[in-house]
Amino acid sequence: MKLLVPVKRVVDYNVKVRVKADQTGVETANVKMSMNPFDEIAVEEAVRLKEKGTVTEIVAVSIGPTAAQEQIRTALAMGADRGILIEVDGIVEPLAVAKLLKAVVEKETPGLVILGKQAIDDDMNATGQMLAALLGWGQGTFASKLELTADSATVTREVDGGLETVTLKLPAIVTTDLRLNEPRYASLPNIMKARKKPIETMKPADLGVDAAPRLTTLKVEEPPKRIAGKKVGSVAELVDKLRNEAKVI
Ligand code: AMP
Numbered sequence: 001m002k003l004l005v006p007v008k009r010v011v012d013y014n015v016k017v018r019v020k021a022d023q024t025g026v027e028t029a030n031v032k033m034s035m036n037p038f039d040e041i042a043v044e045e046a047v048r049l050k051e052k053g054t055v056t057e058i059v060a061v062s063i064g065p066t067a068a069q070e071q072i073r074t075a076l077a078m079g080a081d082r083g084i085l086i087e088v089d090g091i092v093e094p095l096a097v098a099k100l101l102k103a104v105v106e107k108e109t110p111g112l113v114i115l116g117k118q119a120i121d122d123d124m125n126a127t128g129q130m131l132a133a134l135l136g137w138g139q140g141t142f143a144s145k146l147e148l149t150a151d152s153a154t155v156t157r158e159v160d161g162g163l164e165t166v167t168l169k170l171p172a173i174v175t176t177d178l179r180l181n182e183p184r185y186a187s188l189p190n191i192m193k194a195r196k197k198p199i200e201t202m203k204p205a206d207l208g209v210d211a212a213p214r215l216t217t218l219k220v221e222e223p224p225k226r227i228a229g230k231k232v233g234s235v236a237e238l239v240d241k242l243r244n245e246a247k248v249i
Contacts (some may be wrong), residue, residue, distance in 0.1 A: 001111035001150070001170075002057045003046045006101055007039040007075050009068040010121040023219050025091075026121075035071040038116025040078075041176040044183040045146060046114055047079035054148045057081050059108060063092050063100055063211075069199060076194035077186030083199035088211050094122075096204075096211040098130035103207035105135060110171065112153060117142050117175040128175035138168035144179040 011017055011026065012034040018027045035043075049055040060075035062068040063086045072083035086100050105113065118125040132139035140146075140155025144163065147154040150170075157164045158177045168174075186194070204211040232238045242249045 001055050001148075002059065002108060003049065003055050004059050004061060004101075004105060004108060004110040004113045005039070005042050005046050005075065005080065006061045006063075006097070006113070006115050006127070007043065007071050008036040008116070008119045008121075009033050009062060009064045009071045010036045010119055013037055013120055019220050019222050023221060025217065025220050033067070033070070035074050036116050036119050036121075038118060038120075038176050038178075039071075039075075040183040041178070041180050042114040042116055043075045043078050043080060044181045045176060047184075048181065049146075049148055050079065054150075059084060059110070061086070061101065061104055063088055063097050065089055072199055073191075073194050074186065076197040076199075077191045078184060079190070080197075082197055085199055085201045086207070087201060087203055091213050091217075092211050093213050093215060094124045094126040094130055095214065096209065097127050098134055099209045100204060100207055100211060101127070101131050102134045103209055105131075105171075112148065112170060112172055112174060114146075114174045114176060117177055128173050132173040135171075135173070137172050138166075139173040139175070140166050140168050141173075141175040142177040143174050144177050146174060146180065 011028060012032040015032055020027050046055060046058045050058055058080040059082055060072050060080040061084045062072050066087060069085055072085055076083055084104060115128040128141060129139060140153060140157060142158045143155045144158045145156035152170060153168045153172050153174060155166050155168065155174055157166060232241060
């Protein structure tokens with residue numbers, strides 16, 4: 001079975017994000033960029049399934065600038081077999097990403113697409129669901145466990161207050177949650193090998209998709225600074241402050 005894993009280039013999760021001076025977005029110039037952490041989990045899961053023998057080929061796809069090749073190379077170094085880069089500069093909204101991925105799915109006919117549950121830059125948590133809707137496929141989102149057979153996927157989902165298990169008929173969409181696995185670090189020999197793996201490059205027009213944004217960002221602002229807390233000496237003092245200063249009780 002072939003597996004498709006979309007990987008997004010995002011600001012590294014260790015970086016303290018700064019808003020651009022003109023408030024149009026966040027600063028990405030000279031900022032460390034990495035693969036979205038949930039997508040690393042998706043690649044790891046795909047590689048484990050390949051190691052088990054259920055999966056025969058893993059294709060990593062990224063939609064973004066030319067530099068997103070770096071994130072595809074990371075996926076290749078972790079164990080993906082080949083990459084597809086759809087070159088787009090600027091913001092690509094989940095609906096456009098989902099339409100582009102649908103076009104790739106139609107070309108590649110994978111048995112399963114594993115995405116991250118959300119991209120840590122836009123926090124949309126939408127692309128996997130939109131892709132499932134566009135394709136008319138079943139979806140198992142927020143997966144903390146995945147079992148694959150030749151024609152079905154059983155997904156344990158992290159839901160409020162517990163776990164839900166669903167079985168999906170393949171082909172299907174799965175999105176990863178944090179507890180699914182712990183991604184491996186690529187070894188140096190694998191990083192070297194990944195340099196030789198192929199990456200195909202295309203543009204949205206090659207897939208007949210209009211990737212232009214539909215939303216306009218009016219303004220991006222830093223969250224308000226948190227004011228310092230106060231230590232209280234007793235429960236009575238706490239109640240007094242809540243009643244007379246904060247006026248919340
Ligand atoms: P989002 O809906 O934006 O929170 O993203 C959810 C998931 O969709 C991510 O974890 C990726 O797996 C995938 N995705 C979103 N945007 C892109 C992109 N530009 N390139 C590749 N995959 C993406």
